Amino acid sequence: MLTLLAFLAAIGLLVTFHELGHYLVAKLCGVKVLRFSLGFGAPLLRFRPRETEWVICPIPLGGYVQMLDEREGFVPLSERPRAFTSQNVFKRMAIVAAGPVANLLLAVLLYWVVVAQGVPQLRPLIGSVAPQTPAAAAGFLPGDRIVSVSGQAVANWQDVRMQLADAAMSSSSVSVAVATPDGKGASRVLEAQRFGEKMVEAMQQGEAGFMPARFLPKIGALEPQGAAAKAGMKTGDWLTAVNGRPLASWTEWVQIIRNSPGKDLKVTIRREGKSQEIALRPSSVTEGDEVVGRIGVAPSPDEAWNRSLSFTMHYDGALALLEAARKTANTSWMSLKFLGNMLIGHAALSNLSGPLTIATVAGQTASEGLVSYLEFLALISVSIGILNLLPIPVLDGGHLMYYVAELVRGKPVSERAQLLGRKIGFILLASLMAFAMLNDFSRLFGG
Template identity: 60%
Template sequence: MFTLIAFLVAIGALVTFHELGHYTVAKLCGVKVLRFSIGFGRPLVAWRMFDTEWALCPIPLGGYVRMLDEREAPVSDDERPHSFNAQPVLKRMAIVAAGPLANLLLAFLLYWVVMAHGVVQWRPWVGTVVDNTPAASAGFRAGDRVVAIGDRAVANWQEMRLALLDGLAGRTQPLDIRVMTEAGPAVRHLDVARFSQSNAQAFESGDIGIMPVRYLPEVGALEQDGVAMRAGLRPGDRMLSADGRTLPDWQSWVAVIRDNPGRALSVNILREGKPMTIVLRPASVDSGEGFVGHVGISPRTDDSWRAALQFSQRFDLPHSAQAAWNKTFDTSWMSLKFLGRMLVGSASTDNISGPLVIASVAGQSAREGLIAYLEFLALISVSIGILNLLPIPVLDGGHLMYYTAELVRGRPLSERVQLIGQRVGFALLFGLMAFAMLNDISRLFGG
């Protein structure tokens, strides 16, 4: 219920702001607005204000502004100057573009609030390097402090992920990553071509096999009635060695367990300062690429490392406005580039998300607090704005495409051409929504 409410509030706010963009510019251009609707279907609630019917409808997947238009119903001579179709093409373009631009404006305002309040950032320091990943092959070590990706300096973990996402796209040559180690500056050469197939989807999200968190070789939690619990392990136990192999970090423990499915291991632990030995036989689990060991343990995070990673960043109002502008621009530009890569086939369509994933993330961000929720709203607002500017008929960008053609030709496209475009646009939009829903189901339910 909490997730559903967070999702409905998010969609309601974003759609309202989008439609207010259309409504405001339409009124400024002298166009009569017949209905302002949030949602689709038969109105649950409706009232009249400012010569417009305002409606709240039950299907919360969008909204619309219905304007006086001779193409939809007869218009009297007195009201014709106030109809949408009677407006010059530049006014029509302004009304249509106002919706997506309102979403980008909303994103800027939300980011401004977030930046002025202050945000918790993570330093671009490597806490964990996952085995058998591009980062491990490039020589990354826990404790590396990333300074720059290629020629792009990074100051926090988010900037690093964005720089990786941008630097890895379509790349065939190694990517140089400058880091600071205990011994001084160093360069990690990330060989993208070597892992381009097996790690393609991870690359698209900027994932090369490093994490900011650091895990201790200690038991944090146990799977109920799992192998480890039945063997007598308890939360707080520290792993020292397994079959004589020292376990200096959590990754070493994971490697031992994964490599020994079904084999009894003699594990030395430290419990409340006292050494102990237990026998542990990992269960054999099919990973899809062979059988691996599994015992049902999650690690304890290194709280001191986490505290060193985090820092609060706060700006005064002028600088927070500049930071919000930069954030909105960067997010919009990255969204456009990612869409372009999907169109040319260099980015996977598996990254497209639909309402189920958006609802899930809405609930998660709302639980983290107001600022996290506002950041989520800003990101989705950018996505809605950019998506609606795509030149697909039935979207605002499709109408802008028609009006641009009208400007060039000196007359509108024929109704037949526009009708065909609408049908194609509906088919594309329906297919996109269906694909996004399938992706959502696969992510959330493992289908």
């Protein structure tokens, strides 16, 4: 129920702002608005306080503003000055662009509210490095502080993820400057390509195998039917050695288990202050083309380390607004760059998300609190704004493309050309939606 309500609230807010942008600028330009609709289908509710009919429809995946238009029916001579088609090209461009611009302004407003609360951040310190990842291969170590990614300075983990994703869109090799725990500078190069397409996609989403969290060599949870539970391990056991070799970290433990599918191990643990030895045989699991060991355990977090990473960034007044505008601009640029790379094949279509994924994330962020939900709304608002500005007929950007052509040619694009464009645009949009829905089902059902 929370997921459904969060999704409907998000769509309602974002669509309302988008259509209000069209509506308000149309009224400013003297255009008569016949209907303002939230949703599609037969109206559930309708009212007409003045000349505009306001309706709410049952299919909540969009909306529209219907203006007086000679292309859609007879317009009396007395009303023609108020028709959309009677306006000069600059007014028509302003009306069409107002919807996407309203979404971007909404994102600034939402980010402003978030930033004004104080933004929780994590220092760009590496707590753990996962084995068999680009980060491990590049030589990253726990305790390294990330200074820059591809020459761009970073101040927190959000910056790291953003810059890494941005750089990985252009190249599968990314240079990262770090400061080691002893204060020395070093440069490490992340190579995603050698680890397969999934790792390339992961890096394009800001993941490379390092993370800020640190874990203790202590069992935090077990799978009831896992190899560890069957061997007699318990939650709270400290892992001290394997085959007589002392363990230094949880990462080292993971590496040993992964490299030991089906092998007999002697694990020394400390339980309630006493040491004992346990015979353990990791199960064999296939990951891609590789067989790895698995025992079904999860670590205990290093709470002291994790607390030391956290800090809150505070912004006052105009600085909060500037930061909100910066976040909106950065997110917009990342969205554009992702779409561009997707067109040229540098980003996979599997990264597209549809309404099911959006609904799931809406519910998750709503359960985490208001700030997380507002950040989610801002991100989706930017995505809607950027998507609608794309030069695809049937979208706002497609209409803008026609009006730019009109300025260049000195006369409107022919109805025949516009009709053909709408058909092509519909096919493109339907194809994107189909891919997005397939990705949604794949994520939900593990296809």
